[in-house]
Amino acid sequence: MKNPFKNLFLIFCLLWLFNMGGVLARDIVSEIKERGYISLVTNAEFEPFEYKDGNETVGIDIDIAREIAKKMGLELYIKDVSYDAIPLELSSGTCDFALAGMSYSEDKDKNVDFSNESYFDAKQVIVVPKESKIKREEDLHGKRIGVSLGYTGDFYCTEHFKNSEIVRLPNSTIAVLEMLSGRLDVVVTDNIPAQNLAVKHSGLIKVLDEYLFEENYRVVVPEGSNLRDYMDEILCELKEDGTVEKIVERYTANPPDFGQGFMGMIHNSLINRGRYKTIIEGLCNTIRITCGALVIGIFIGSIIAFAKLNKSKTIFMKVLKWFADFYLTVIRGTPMVVQLFVIYYFIFVSTDLSKTIVAMIAFGVNSGAYVGVVLQSGILSVDSGQYEAARSLGLNGRETMLKIVFPQALKNVIANLCNEFIALIKETSVSGFIGVIDLSRAGDIIRTQTLDPFVPLLTVAIIYLLIVALLSSAMDMIERRLRKSDIR
Amino acid sequence: MIYVKDLYKQFKSDNETVNVLNGISFHVKKGEKIAIIGPSGSGKSTFLRCLNRLEEPTVGEVVFEGMALTDRRQDINKIRRQIGMVFQHFNLFPHLTVRENITLAPVLLKVKTQKQANSIAESLLDRVGLLDKADVYPIRLSGGQKQRVAIVRALAMDPKVMLFDEPTSALDPEMTGEVLSVMKELAKGGMTMIVVTHEMSFAREAATRVLFMDKGKILADEKPEDMFVSPKHPRIREFLSKIL
């Protein structure tokens, strides 16, 4: 499995500061029992442990979590976020425990606790083309090895095969495709996906019997609470009475159906198990986020433009101007993903706002900076004579702005605003980072289920393209209408 | 109707101050038509713009119909409704049709209903011979037509006085006539007018008084016949000999 902990070091330090005051050995168990529900955080992109079936999150880990909740007599809530975000969800107190195919490692241990008991032992195996000469671990030296970026296979190979070329790819599905096209000699990945891939590409690849190492998947809980011991107890019981074994068997007995040929792939990716529903859900969320962000962005942008252009020298305006400059610098100087993370994990950490709304706000705040600059230049492009003529007729400043300057400014910058809008749609594709199922993430989810990256990727791309094309023509129309007054 | 007393205007930039108006006092009575002439840069436009406070006077007093424009407590927007202004570069609103240009302010400021404003706009447009252009956008008008519309736009607010800042300077010679005749028409109708102009024919024929400005001061304030036939001041003689 992946190791999300390194690249988030900084955010962690901040979180640690936030939390310093009071979580040491808290009695979370009673707290949870009192409120009557327990919330699980996971990353539903790791079949068969956790994945989406239609709109439902299912998998080995999910079923085990259900058993845990049942033992505690509690209702279970499931929160699906990106893998990187799981430790943050725990340490910020948003969720109570995580089952996400996570295995213990020292640097992960810093901000969360791992159960001593494990519920599954995953093997890191070697996948090679059918007729490959690679037979065992030592044959890997000097070869081109494909791994999933940030997963334990990546760290293991980086450490053990120093003279090999380690190629880090987004996931094992793509790694195997790379191998099949001859750009890799071998792929190292988890046992279960490897078995599934072997079925999918049967006759082309095989999984070696010898494995590299074993990982023990454990329950992860917030640091320093009595929840860990409690989880250990429950896991022990679940293992002893055979519940865990039964669950694992249920999910691994039959490899998934992959569909044959091109039409089969399309059918499997889009129609089987109602997967198109995931796409539709993603599309709706993408549209919702974009539209919400647009409204917020125009609102903030107008305020920014107003602040930057206002000539009055009151304290209030000075503060507003200073703030506008600060805001523009920060928003335009930092990546969108970081802004999304900060807004989600620091500003809205303790609210009940849905993630879609938080994403809307984050993208709106981001978009506001760009809209603001565009509007400012638009207003500056209107001749000062226009302002004077309006004022000389007796219109006040606001009326002049609204009726005379703004309409002309808008016409001058409508093309730029449209570009901003189109960029915004595509930018929302990072909202998967906080676990919103937007269009891009819907494609990712299907990809992890079908082990086929092309159909979902292509579908998603085509939908984006269609939206953008539709919008472009709609905006052309608007522009033409606005330009009516320019035609001689 | 308009009193101006000891008006001074300075423009301050980072490294210098320019004294544009240096103590102007003057008085306009109802029905007077005043032409302001003078060399370029003498402060004519600045002076005119001080009369409706598009330019903030540095020192001095401007009183319009008993209301002090320079008094901060006065609602300047209310006063401006009664002072029409016509600009050298027309400044029509390009995103609005001719009719909308004319009716926007009266309707928005609730001086007239849309219906009243429309009929006024039409009768005024008819008077300046542009009724057929009511529904086109300004870009399709010639310069002279634009300026006539701009005059109509100002008139639609029923102003008590009209300020003109070189209304014909941006026009081709063959178009100045149509604008000047509209202005002369207006003068005959009894409108109080203050016109900054280089068009001596207008000053001579339509004005009741001619002001000569130089270096931010009024050098002469006379009847047109006195100003043009026997100018007293050598500066004025020099100026007139150059442009006539």
Ligand SMILES: Nc1ncnc2c1ncn2[C@@H]1O[C@H](COP(=O)(O)OP(=O)(O)OP(=O)(O)O)[C@@H](O)[C@H]1O
């Ligand atoms: N906003 C301003 N800032 C600084 N200086 C200005 C400003 N407006 C005008 N001036 C200066 O004031 C002086 C008088 O300008 P004004 O426009 O009133 O002259 P004018 O008599 O109308 O000239 P013209 O016949 O060329 O229109 C000029 O020297 C000009 O440079």
Ligand SMILES: [Mg+2]
């Ligand atoms: Mg001038």
